[in-house]
Amino acid sequence: MEDKKFVTSSGIEIKATYTLAKPMTEIPGEFPYTRGIQKDMYRGRLWTMRQYAGFSTAEESNKRYHYLLQQGTMGLSVAFDLPTQIGYDSDHEMAEGEVGKVGVAIDSLKDMETLFDGIELEKITTSMTINATASILLAMYIALAKKQGADIRQISGTIQNDILKEYAARGTYIYPPKSSMRIITDIFEYCSKEVPKWNTISISGYHIREAGSTAVQELAFTLANGKAYLNAALEKGLDINIFAKRLSFFFNCHNNFFEEIAKFRAARRMWANITKSLGATDEKAQMLRFHTQTGGSTLTAQQPMNNIIRVTNQAMAAVLGGTQSLHTNGYDEALSLPTEAAAKIALRTQQVIAFESGVTETVDPLAGSFFVENLTNEIEAAAQLYIDKIDAMGGSVNAIENGYIQNEIADAAYAYQVEVEEATRVIVGVNKFTQEKEGITDTLRIDESIRTIQTDKLNQLKKERDNAAVTAALVNLKKAAESTENLMPFILTAVESYATLGEIADVMRSVFGEY
Numbered sequence: 001m002e003d004k005k006f007v008t009s010s011g012i013e014i015k016a017t018y019t020l021a022k023p024m025t026e027i028p029g030e031f032p033y034t035r036g037i038q039k040d041m042y043r044g045r046l047w048t049m050r051q052y053a054g055f056s057t058a059e060e061s062n063k064r065y066h067y068l069l070q071q072g073t074m075g076l077s078v079a080f081d082l083p084t085q086i087g088y089d090s091d092h093e094m095a096e097g098e099v100g101k102v103g104v105a106i107d108s109l110k111d112m113e114t115l116f117d118g119i120e121l122e123k124i125t126t127s128m129t130i131n132a133t134a135s136i137l138l139a140m141y142i143a144l145a146k147k148q149g150a151d152i153r154q155i156s157g158t159i160q161n162d163i164l165k166e167y168a169a170r171g172t173y174i175y176p177p178k179s180s181m182r183i184i185t186d187i188f189e190y191c192s193k194e195v196p197k198w199n200t201i202s203i204s205g206y207h208i209r210e211a212g213s214t215a216v217q218e219l220a221f222t223l224a225n226g227k228a229y230l231n232a233a234l235e236k237g238l239d240i241n242i243f244a245k246r247l248s249f250f251f252n253c254h255n256n257f258f259e260e261i262a263k264f265r266a267a268r269r270m271w272a273n274i275t276k277s278l279g280a281t282d283e284k285a286q287m288l289r290f291h292t293q294t295g296g297s298t299l300t301a302q303q304p305m306n307n308i309i310r311v312t313n314q315a316m317a318a319v320l321g322g323t324q325s326l327h328t329n330g331y332d333e334a335l336s337l338p339t340e341a342a343a344k345i346a347l348r349t350q351q352v353i354a355f356e357s358g359v360t361e362t363v364d365p366l367a368g369s370f371f372v373e374n375l376t377n378e379i380e381a382a383a384q385l386y387i388d389k390i391d392a393m394g395g396s397v398n399a400i401e402n403g404y405i406q407n408e409i410a411d412a413a414y415a416y417q418v419e420v421e422e423a424t425r426v427i428v429g430v431n432k433f434t435q436e437k438e439g440i441t442d443t444l445r446i447d448e449s450i451r452t453i454q455t456d457k458l459n460q461l462k463k464e465r466d467n468a469a470v471t472a473a474l475v476n477l478k479k480a481a482e483s484t485e486n487l488m489p490f491i492l493t494a495v496e497s498y499a500t501l502g503e504i505a506d507v508m509r510s511v512f513g514e515y
Contacts, residue, residue: 008259009416010216012378018370028363032272034265034376035364036322037287042360048325049350050127052293054079054104055337056450058114061104065119067340071347075125075157077327078115079103080137085172087133087505090454100450102337103129107458108500112140113147122150126157127202127291127325132174134161135183135488136504139495142195158199158248158291161187164225164396165204167515168405169211174505177397179512183487184229185236188243190488200243201229202250202291209252210297212413215263216379218252220386221396221405223270227387228396230278244275244285248324253314254295260314261366262375264290264321270380270387291325292318299334303429307331312349319353320366326350336443458500465498473497474507481511 006014026032029039038044051068054061065076080103083095089107090099099105106112121144130137138159145155163180166173173180184201191200205213205222213221226247233243251267253260271288280286294314299307308331315328328346330338338346354360366372386408390399399405419425426432473494480490487508494504 008215008375009254009256010214010259010379010382012216012259012375012382018374020368020370020373024368024373026367031276031283031286033268033287035367037268037289037324039363041322041363042319042354043363046354046360047319047323048075048125048291049073049347049354050075050077050291050325050327051343051347052077052079052127052129052327054081055102055444056100056104056446057453058104058106058111060100062115062117062119064340064343065116068343068347069119069124071344072351073347075127075325076119077127078129080128080130081105082172084137084501085130085133087136087174087502087509089458089500089502090451091458092502095451097448099454101446105450105454106137106140106501107454108461108498109140109143109495110457110461110498112137112144116144120150121145121148121155128157128159131160131163131166131170132172132180133501133505134159135187135491136495136501138187138191138198139488139492142492143496152195154197155195156197156199158202159187160204160250161201162204162225162250164228164400165207165222167400168208168221168225169213169409170207173515175508175512176515177401179508180515181228181232181397183508185232185238186486186488188233188246189236189238190486191246192238192242194488196246198246199248200246202248203229204250206250206252206293208409209254209295211409212297212416213409214412215254215256215259216382217386217408217412219263219267219270219379220383220390221409222249222251223267223274223383224387224390224396224399226271227274227278227391230275231395234278240275240278240280241282241285244280245282249288249290251290251292251323252295253292253318253321255298255310255313257313257317258372258375259379260317261321262372262379264292264318264323265364265372265376266380266383268322269376270383289324291327292321292323293327294318294329296329296333299329299331300427300430301334303435304331304334306429307334308345308349311346312353315349316353316357316359319359322364332443336445339442339444341442461498461500469497470494470499470503473499474503477504478507478511481508 028035082098084106088095191198203226205218209218268288272286275286294311328349330342332342393399423431477490
C-alpha cells in the first residue's frame with residue numbers, strides 16, 4: 001500500500017502526516033486576510049443565506065421568492081432564462097424552446113415590476129446572475145427601486161457582470177471582449193457615483209469549475225480575470241480604493257473538503273497581495289469578499305438523495321473557508337430545476353450548519369492545522385504559476401482570445417471524466433454502490449406555453465407605451481455607444497420608457513457587433 005499516491009483534484013500530493021513549516025502569525029481581519037476578512041466572522045454576523053431561484057414567468061418566480069423569504073432566506077438570487085441572458089425578447093425566433101426554462105423570462109421593466117411585486121428592494125439584497133445584459137437588468141432594478149420610492153444610494157446587491165468567464169467557460173456573451181469590457185467599466189463608474197452600495201461585479205470561478213477545471217485552475221483563472229478588471233478600471237482613470245471595494249467573487253465548492261477550504265484561504269491572501277501591488281491602500285479595497293455555491297456538476301441523477309450529503313459536505317467546507325454568502329443546491333438539480341421541497345431542504349441545510357453545528361462560534365477553526373496550512377500554501381503556489389503565465393501573455397483577455405484558458409479547462413475536464421469512467425475516482429451511486437431503480441419521480445417541468453404568455457405581454461406593452469419616447473431613447477443610446485460616453489444613463493432612460501431588453505441589446509449589437 002505504501003506505493004499508492006493520494007492527490008487532491010488539482011493533483012497536489014497529500015502526505016500521510018504534516019508538520020508546520022513556520023509558526024502562525026496571521027490574525028483574522030488583518031492583511032492578508034487568509035484567516036477571514038472580519039475579526040469576529042460569524043460570531044458577529046452569519047453569512048447571507050441565499051437560494052438561487054427563477055423560472056417560468058415573473059409571476060411564478062415572485063411566488064417562489066415570497067415562499068423562500070417566509071422560510072428564512074436572507075437574500076434573493078435571481079436566475080434568468082437563456083434569451084434574457086443573451087439579449088433576446090421572448091418572441092424572438094432564437095428564443096424558441098428556451099423561454100422560462102433555466103430561469104425567469106424578463107423582457108421589460110413591466111416584468112421586473114411583477115418579479116418583485118410585494119417585495120421592498122430597499123429592505124433586501126438581490127444577487128442577479130446576469131452578464132452580457134447586466135447593464136440592462138441593473139437599469140431595470142434601479143428603475144423599479146425609484147418607482148418604489150427607494151433611495152437608490154441605499155439599495156444593495158450584486159450583478160455577476162463577469163464577461164471574461166463567459167468567453168472562457170459559460171458561453172452567454174453577445175459583444176466582442178473589448179466592447180464588453182467598456183460596458184463593464186461604464187457600470188463600475190456609474191454605480192460608484194449613483195448606487196454606491198451595489199456590488200458591480202461578481203468575478204466568477206463557479207462556471208470555470210462547472211466547465212471542468214480543477215480547484216487550482218478555478219482560483220488562478222478567477223483571480224487573473226479579477227486583475228484584468230482592475231487594470232481596465234485603472235485605465236479608465238477610476239480610483240482603485242473606491243471601485244475595488246465593490247468587487248466581489250463567486251466560487252464553487254466541490255467534494256474535496258480540505259482542498260476547498262484551503263482554496264478559499266489562499267484566494268483571500270492572493271487577492272490582498274494583487275490589489276496592494278496595483279496601488280490599493282484601503283483595507284476594504286484589499287479584501288476578497290465572496291459568495292459560494294455548492295457544485296452543480298458534482299450532483300448525480302443516479303440516487304439523487306445522495307446529493308443532500310454532498311451539498312452538506314460542500315456547504316460546511318464553504319463556511320469553514322469563510323464565505324460571506326452561500327447558496328446550497330437542491331438534491332434534484334441533476335434532473336430539473338429544484339422543486340419547492342428540494343429548495344427547502346437546501347436552505348434547511350444552511351440553517352442546521354449555522355445554528356446547530358457549533359462551527360460558527362470561533363473564527364477560522366482550522367487555522368494552525370498542519371495539513372490545512374500546508375495545503376493553503378501549496379494551492380497558492382500552484383495558482384500563482386498559472387497567473388504568472390497569463391500575465392506573460394498580456395493578461396486574461398489575451399489568454400482567452402488565444403484559447404489558452406479554454407484548453408486548460410478542457411484538458412482537466414477530460415482527465416476527470418476518464419478517472420470516473422475507469423472508476424479510479426469513485427462517485428457513489430454512479431460507478432460504485434449502484435442500483436437498478438432510482439427513487440425520484442417528482443420533478444419541476446416548465447411548460448412551452450410560457451413563450452405565448454410572454455409574447456402576448458410584449459404585444460400589449462408595445463400598444464400601451466409611448467413609442468415615440470422609446471424611439472428617442474434608443475436613438476440616444478446608439479449615439480452614446482458610438483461615442484465614449486457612459487452608457488448607463490442612456491440604458492436607464494430606455495428602460496424607464498419601457499423599451500424591451502431585446503430592443504436595447506439590438507442597438508448595442510448594431511454598434512459593437514457580435515462575438
